[in-house]
Amino acid sequence: MSDSKFKNPIVAWIDYRLPVFTFMEHELHEYPTPKNLNYWWNFGSLAGIILVIMIVTGIILSMHYTPHTALAFDSVERIMRDVNYGWLIRYVHMNGASAFFIVVFIHIFRGLYFGSYKSPRELLWMLGVVILLLMMATAFLGYVLPWGQMSFWGATVITNLFSAIPIVGDTIVTLLWGGFSVDNPTLNRFFSLHFLLPFVIVGVVVLHIVALHQHGSGNPIGIDTKSPQDTIPFHPYYTIKDLFGLGVFLIFFFGFVFFAPNYLGHPDNYIEANPLVTPPHIVPEWYFLPFYAILRSFTADALIFLPFSWLMTAKLAGVLAMFASIMVLFILPWLDHSPVKSARFRPIYKQFYWLLIIDCFILGICGAKPAEAPWTYISQAATAYYFLHFLVIIPLLGFFEKTKPLPTSISEPVLKGGGGASVAAGAKPMEKA
């Protein structure tokens, strides 16, 4: 014990029995991090912080919320009006969901640009996709709880999707509902699951971080760290950089919370759920719009449905496509077999990357529009392109793309002042954007 690396005797005593301080020392001081991470690498820790914010505000909200169809809507309004700071807690939770998805989408597209999913980080990436799926389920369940019109009708539309599954579909839907329509048992179990899933997310996030720390962060150049010269300790360098990023994010986030708290929501959700009145347009929250567009683009007369029409109904094809749009991310590490990670050295991939982003925005717009021409055709084309990107273009690029030469080490471009002209000049605007 006398040879402990901790001077404080209490810390040394505890650490000898429970090595929490060794663990912290290892993660913060010894954990080597590439020195060239740009601000796109801030979004992982940001997502973790938002998860904590969501859990804390959520637990407080659950102390005042009543999961009963007759009381849920009014209990939320009671939080808004009579609970001390209830409006603040609820608006933080409500806008926190949107912020969580903004941050996670950026985190994912960071990974796509810099090839973060490639060996040896495939499982790290796949755990991330699991987190995304859990987040989507949690967000959907949570949106039902205020029991407004969009809550009710969104729940009806989305749970009904499962009825497309052959043979067992209707049974699954009845099981989800706890009855024969979206009603009180549905609200009860959705509340229960909405409380449960965030803790499951925490568990997967822990695995995500364990997997991350196995090989450490990737970096914008996408080559391995080779010498101690390439790395810096996480603390204080990245703790302060992440804190600064958090400050910028909070300005943006609280701007919404305090000055436009309902901007991203739908007004119909301030009307209490009414099973007898269907809203003119049932639209999901913005973060589901691209997936909703993919779902709806499979209509009986759609060209993209034609190859599957002998096998299944258009509805089932739409549901499968919606899930497949995330499942392709699971197998992405094997679809993309280019040895080069970073898009900075993949000139062709870089173009297709931005096309994919535009495609996702187009899908998002289509998801918000009523299902009528020309939006149906646009969303069908955009859906086709989405899968074309992952299933055809990405694998082919691995064969045909002529990549740029990689630098020999991380230190080389860094020491030359943020990227030698030969290697990373083309990627500079990305860092500034």
Next chain:
Amino acid sequence: MRKYLIGAAAAVSVVVLASNGAMSAGDAVKPPSQNWSFSGFFGTFDRGALQRGFQVYDEVCAGCHSARLLAYRNLTEIGFTEDQAKKIAASKEVTDGPNDEGEMFQRPGILSDRFVRPFPNDEAARAANGGALPPDLSLMVKARIGGANYLHALLTGYKDAPKDTNLPDGMSYNLYFAGNQIAMAPPLAEDGVEYADKTKATVDQMARDVTTFLAWAAEPELEWRKRMGVKVILFLLILTGMLYAVKRKVWSDVH
């Protein structure tokens, strides 16, 4: 190339966000934008408009529309004194009970009572209004696309129906209502109320006042929220600036 693409992505995202608010149903006209005392970063509710608006709600709207989320105690938040609020509450008949004999009874309202509803239930409300249900107004400003602008436009948007419109009995033509046919007869008439502060009660003035009142009813925390928001954002700007300075200092030996 990439700059254009980022620009395009940004433009597209603006369209997405804007289209969120622009999806109005039917052939209704988009309500014109008005200046509201409560809009903007430092917006506060005009107290005069709030109290006049309450008078319009109380004397005109409350005949058919409930505002069940409001309590009489809330009236002290819009500039009424506690005594005035007590007097307003006492002028209402509240059903209470059951008493010791198991009977429901009537008593004058007190501060903790919620606004008395005009009808005992939705069925009674429909029966009295030709089958149409007058919606609760507590959250109306938050529950309609266009918010306060829409409400003001609706209240002032009654027009004679175009010649080719087949207007059913009991329906009125309104420029801003989805489908243009609304079961609510024009609710506001010139000098429909006599304002205590002698403001001329034009239809536009009353629509403006009651909309302000309902905006407060929907978001009673608005002033508090914006005041706190200004402080929080200022604090964060300073904190983030300092964090940036520390970051520069810490990283100075790396670059």
